Amino acid sequence: MTAVIDAAGLAELVEALKRRGYRVIGPTVRDSAIVLAELSSAEDLPSGWGVDVAPGHYRLRQRADDAVFGHSAGPQSWKQFLHPPRQRLWSSEGEQNGDTERYAFLGVRGCDLAAIATLDRVLGRGAHPQPEFAARRRGIFVVAVNCTEPGGLCFCASMGTGPGVGPGHDLALTERIDGNVRSYLVEVGSDDGADVLAELPQRVADDHEIDCARADVADAAHAMGRRMPEVDLRELLASSRESPRWDDVAARCLTCGNCTMVCPTCFCTDVTDVTDLTGEHAERWMHWASCFDLDFSYVHPDSVRQSGAGRYRHWITHKLGTWHDQFGTSGCVGCGRCIAWCPTGIDITEEAAALAQQADPVDE
Numbered sequence: 046m047t048a049v050i051d052a053a054g055l056a057e058l059v060e061a062l063k064r065r066g067y068r069v070i071g072p073t074v075r076d077s078a079i080v081l082a083e084l085s086s087a088e089d090l091p092s093g094w095g096v097d098v099a100p101g102h103y104r105l106r107q108r109a110d111d112a113v114f115g116h117s118a119g120p121q122s123w124k125q126f127l128h129p130p131r132q133r134l135w136s137s138e139g140e141q142n143g144d145t146e147r148y149a150f151l152g153v154r155g156c157d158l159a160a161i162a163t164l165d166r167v168l169g170r171g172a173h174p175q176p177e178f179a180a181r182r183r184g185i186f187v188v189a190v191n192c193t194e195p196g197g198l199c200f201c202a203s204m205g206t207g208p209g210v211g212p213g214h215d216l217a218l219t220e221r222i223d224g225n226v227r228s229y230l231v232e233v234g235s236d237d238g239a240d241v242l243a244e245l246p247q248r249v250a251d252d253h254e255i256d257c258a259r260a261d262v263a264d265a266a267h268a269m270g271r272r273m274p275e276v277d278l279r280e281l282l283a284s285s286r287e288s289p290r291w292d293d294v295a296a297r298c299l300t301c302g303n304c305t306m307v308c309p310t311c312f313c314t315d316v317t318d319v320t321d322l323t324g325e326h327a328e329r330w331m332h333w334a335s336c337f338d339l340d341f342s343y344v345h346p347d348s349v350r351q352s353g354a355g356r357y358r359h360w361i362t363h364k365l366g367t368w369h370d371q372f373g374t375s376g377c378v379g380c381g382r383c384i385a386w387c388p389t390g391i392d393i394t395e396e397a398a399a400l401a402q403q404a405d406p407v408d409e
Contacts, residue, residue: 047250049228049254051226069148074091074105080119095194100390100392112227135329148184155207156199156201156378157309187234197271198381200273219262282366290399297389299389305335310377
């Protein structure tokens with residue numbers, strides 16, 4: 046059964062999740078961006094706000110309606126709650142991490158739902174799973190959102206991760222705006238999702254509403270601002286090791302690591318031991334690291350990848366190519382964050398297309 050809830054029903058969804066002990070995390074406006082933060086109520090959602098994005102560009106804009114999910118990916122992903130930027134692993138005094146929060150994620154797009162599944166494959170279900178990640182992952186409740194209005198940098202359709210959401214959600218919403226009326230088609234993805242939906246004011250969706258919602262999502266697949274070239278990316282990157290394109294991109298890349306920080310699937314970390322001034326207390330902390338850092342590939346006496354060209358080549362080759370060898374999937378979900386938040390506007394789809402063009406030039 047597909048149900049329909051209205052704006053009041055969405056507000057009640059937030060309250061129902063809070064009553065169950067979840068910290069509800071969703072999009073909200075803060076510091077001139079749409080960020081992910083804890084919601085005190087549905088009033089915190091970014092009603093009437095959209096975004097304009099381009100390479101190296103992100104700006105809020107006022108919408109003509111009061112849609113709350115009418116925006117594309119912001120600077121953050123859900124990774125920060127499952128795989129925090131900084132977490133304590135050990136203390137000399139035996140103190141535990143203590144991060145046992147139960148999160149409900151509200152507004153997870155198809156690309157980000159695929160990213161959560163990717164992190165789960167890497168960190169939660171490998172030969173040596175990370176216990177902290179696995180515990181957080183088991184405790185989340187996911188309210189996904191089908192995209193009906195992709196942004197200018199989205200390319201999830203060409204990566205097979207959207208705009209419709211895949212498996213892994215408890216509830217899935219499709220937002221529809223009809224004049225001044227906002228409603229949400231709700232599909233159930235789990236028993237927990239069915240239990241929560243039963244607490245909400247709702248009605249059964251009719252066939253016309255279901256068909257229109259599906260058509261909106263299908264139309265979004267053809268309105269993507271970007272797309273990956275239709276080639277075997279794994280083979281393309283493997284055969285492009287000596288391409289002159291790496292020097293071209295290195296002339297623009299600042300090796301700042303922004304792309305890895307905003308990426309919803311990059312998972313690399315480093316470990317630091319710290320002590321107090323007396324030397325009587327010590328802790329071990331794990332924190333995000335970037336393969337763009339010079340020290341990331343340090344093996345005495347020098348770093349393996351000293352050039353910017355080598356570091357960018359490593360990142361994109363791993364992301365689009367050798368992830369398949371390690372994890373059986375691509376490391377890119379097509380969210381476009383790395384393009385928006387690159388200070389010089391380097392576009393991963395443009396670089397892949399340039400490599401494909403060099404590999405198979407078309408005579409004009």
